[in-house]
Amino acid sequence: MTAVVDLTTAPRTGTRRKLGRGRIATGLVLIIAALYFLLPVAASVEFSLRGVHDTHDLSTWENLFGQPGFLDNLITSLELAAGTVVITLVLMVPTTAWVHLRLPRLRRLIEAICVLPLVIPAVVLANGVLVAFRGGPSWITGTPVILALEYVVLALPFTYRTLDAGLSAIPLTTLVEAGRNLGASWLTVLLRVIVPNLRTSILNASILSAAMVLGEFTIANLLLMNTLPVWTVQAGQQDGEVATAASMLILIVTWALLLLMSVFGQRGARRTGRSR
């Protein structure tokens, strides 16, 4: 661009003035956006720090962990996140690897299936689960187990794409053939060749599904299960400050998880960049 503009001086000042005006508009857009997005977060923090008579203290946060039900539901949500991640990995890592190795023609089809949960709104899925599994065994349908099983489905659009991208980035066929030729079983190849090479993708898929589970409200609420988000909304009917603190906690943990993911992602990218 500079090569062209440098030919004459007149258009150059013209572009420069336009650039300046553009920069002001850019800055203005970003400032207004930042205000709109930061104010509610700032207000939440302020709200959760409110004490008695217009003072501010940490009492709400101190009381949060002592609130009836808070700790139980926090633990339920963490267990759900762990369960969802485990089922997702056990199901999806071998499946996506198998598709890449043996059924590459079906990649589009599998991707289409994995995007389907976006088409079925969570409310409708919850309704369907209620109708379809009414007679199911009570240790599944009467407990959060059903939530973990459904959250795996809800997370599919994220998890499939992450694992698929990771598998596309490694020379999978060569690696697997090398392993098989050296006499390794399929399981050994999976656990000692594929999984280590997919570290970053597996971590990202886990973080994305965990983040989703920690904030999921719709299905849990409609199936009458108690999780942290459900508890938060119920608590909000009595004590707005406690509920705001709890919802901030959910947001902060989610944010931290995703930040972790971007840190690891960058490190992975840098490493592959260097090796090439």
Added chain:
Amino acid sequence: MADLTSRNRRRLDLLGLLPFLAYVAVFLGVPTVSVVVGAFQDDAGGWTLSNLGAAAGDPYLHAFVVSTEISALTAAIGAVVGLAIAFAVSASPPGGVLRQVVSTASGVLAYFAGVPLAFAFIAAIGSQGLVTKWLGALGLDISGFSLFGFAGITLVYLYFQIPLMVLVIFPALEGLRPQWREAASNLGASRWQYWWLVGGPLLLPPFLGALMLLFANAFAAYATAAALTNGIIPLVPIQIAAVMSGNVAVGQENLGNALGLGMILVVALALAGYAWMQRRTSRWLR
């Protein structure tokens, strides 16, 4: 013979998909099919269209209209504002702090902020909210503005619609090669001519696609509205939840399924539009 064994092998290969297919069939397929089938059944299990008739009838038709209005409005505003923000960010240096912050924040807010979002807005512009207090101190009374009405819901939905737009449209903006712009200016095109004849037409399909995605996103959203309004505003997901918790007349058990079927159709249509536009975009985006 060789043909036969290779066919056998392919069959064996397909067996590897069995766990995945079975899982999806049970935990996504069965619930979905039972909603669709239930929409056409009466309480005794006979076939009927009366559920669909009721879903298209008075209180529920209104819910579809309100849901459509809110989704369309927040999709339109979200798309325009999101595009402006994406433009502003794309002017910043690649790999900079601004891009990092905007992309992480967009991800968190677009996909993960359901319940926290409702409380954040109550804390900001609810009756005891921070902004409400500030404006009150300035002599501006906004207590007449209800967070729980149409305008309030719109304001809150934009909080996840705009970030989603930024996430979706950013790759398309990045895909506009600087060379195209240089080529245009070499040929004597003005800034406006470039956008009118090159950039605009290229951005139109991804923009329209994103509009559809945002519409589907708002239409399917439940958590924020439920946490915020306690189910006062008549959106379709809220109505389905009400039916599920038994707040309807006897003999309308399958009404929820009929409403669900309606939702699936609307969302599927919008996402199909998105996918179609995406495919057109992917032709030049790489």
